[in-house]
Amino acid sequence: MASERLDHHPGLLHRLRKVGHLRLLTQRRFGLYTLGNGISLTGSWMQRIALIWLVWEMTGSGFWLGMLATADMLPILVVGPLAGAVADRKDRLKLTRLCQYVLAGIAALLGILLFFDLLNLPVLMALAAANGSMIALSQPARMALVQSLVSREDVGSAVALSSVNINLARLTGPAIAGIMIVHFDVELIFLANALLTICFVALLGLIQIDPLPVRQPEGSVFTQIRSGVIFAFGDRGIRLLLLLLFLGGAGVRSVQELFPAFAENNFASAATGLAFLTSSMAVGAIAAGLTFGVDTSLNRLVRKVATSWALGAAALAALVASGSAMLDTALALIIGFFVTRSVIGTQTFVQLRAPDSMRGRTLSVHGLISRGSPALGALGTGWAFDHVGLTLPVLFATGLVLLAVIAGIPAMRALGNLEPGDG
Structure with a gap:
């Protein structure tokens, strides 16, 4: 049962259960998953920094750093839709474990090749693309797995805690990698990531979930992908939030790529x-x-997401006009807060709105937009920055987000009483 608890330490756990949705960490299945996922994400960020360092050491070229990011991101355009269809047909827990095994193998291979001085630039790029492909393949299954680990009323809390996990790893992973690059051989970072990923696999092995009903194939894989896309953009609530996710990703989330210019x-x-x-x-x-x-x-989720995008865009517009380092720091915190609320709310809405038979495919569309829009936004805003400076491109992007939120108010009012999909 999703309510199964770790009750061996009642004093600490009793206090945790009273701290908002932190109580979910006391549930055995979600607690194990969150621990393992956090360990794995930390290793992934360590590996990402190590790859960036190696490419810079090999080439000294910003172009090749961009190519590394492309090799990591591009596979989701091809693999993402297929991954959603697979997640709706296969055991999501087993699929997640399988992908983690492959990711651990890629990390170990990177370390071994570097140790024996066999890791050249083409091989590194190929392995980075393979790594990005496996992440894209596993993402819909990992996201859809949440509903099998917690009760429906806890989905929003579970998505929020997953976001905390991601951002903690984003803080700790690069810091650990930086220390290791200075004091140890870089190949040890890849081997450490392989070990951390295997730890995640081991923790996944301790999780048992009730088997989902057998899903009969709905025609070919491409037919299933098409039906997932049609459902995602045919549902008025999901369509509205995906549009805001695209514009907010391109116009606000992409700001982090321009932080050197702000700094x-x-x-x-x-x-x-x-x-x-x-x-x-x-x-x-x-x-x-x-x-x-x-x-x-x-309905409240839709309004919360739209409001958060508007406030995040307003904070970014203030950032580009700021003349103070202290104010810059405060505004960056505000942007991170409201952008993350928007992303959490959007994923929660999709998780709850999509029926289980469509959840993997719908989340794959969500993942494609969520990962792709900041990259497109950074590319466009970066190009504009080279030609006209920082202020105009950022104000244009934030203005577009604010206009989209305002224009979406009638659509929000017309949504009616939205109901979750089936469990």
């Missing part, structure tokens, strides 16, 4: 400013995850 404006040292802005945004994201409400009213 040069008001900080004595660009490197120090970058660290402050990045850390502040992560702290804001963690705060959003810890404070995200557990209300499962879909």
Whole structure:
């Protein structure tokens, strides 16, 4: 049962259960999953920093750093839709474990090749693409798995805690990798990631969930992908939030890629400013995850997401006009807070609105937009920055988000009484 508890330490757990949705961490299945996922995400961020370092050491080229990001991100365009169909047909827990085994193998291979001086740039890029493909394949299954680990009323809390996990890993992983790069051989980072990923697999092995009903194939895989896309954009609530996710991702979430430019404006040292802005945004994201409400009213979720995008866009517009390092830091925290609330709310809405038979495919569409829109936004805003500076592109992007939220108010009012999909 999703309500199964770890009751061996009643004093501590009794206190945890009273701290909002932190009580979910006392549930055996979700607690084990969250622990393992946090360990794995930390290793993934360590590996990401190590790859960036190696590419810079090999080439000294910003272009090749961009190619590394493309190799990691591009597979979701191809694999993402297929992954959603697979997640709706296969055992999501087993699929997640299988993908983690492969990711551990890729990390170990990177370390071994580097140790024997066999890791050249083409091989590194190929393995980065393979790693990105496995992440894209596992993402819908991992996201849809949440509903098998907690009760429906706890889905919002579970998504919020997952966001906290991601942002904690974003803080700790690069820090650990930086220390290891300075004091140890880089290949040890890849081997450490392989070990951490295997720990996640082991913890997944301790989780048991009730088997879902057997899903009969609905035609070919491409037919299933098409039906998932049609459902995602045919549902008025999901369509509205996916549109805001795309515009907010391109116009607000992409700001982190431009933090070096912001840092040069008001900080004595660009490197120090970058660290402050990045850390502040992560702290804001963690705060959003810890404070995200557990209300499962879909209509209120839509309004909460739209309001958060508007406030995040307004904070970004203030950031580009700021003349103070202290104000920059505070605004970065605010942006991280409201952007993360928007992302958590959108994923929660999709989790609750989509029926189980469509959940993996719908989440794959969500994942495609969630991961792709910041990259597109950074590319467009970065190009505009090179030609006209920072202020106009950012104000244009934030203005577009604010206009979309205002234009969406009638659609929000017309949604009616939205109901969750089947469990």
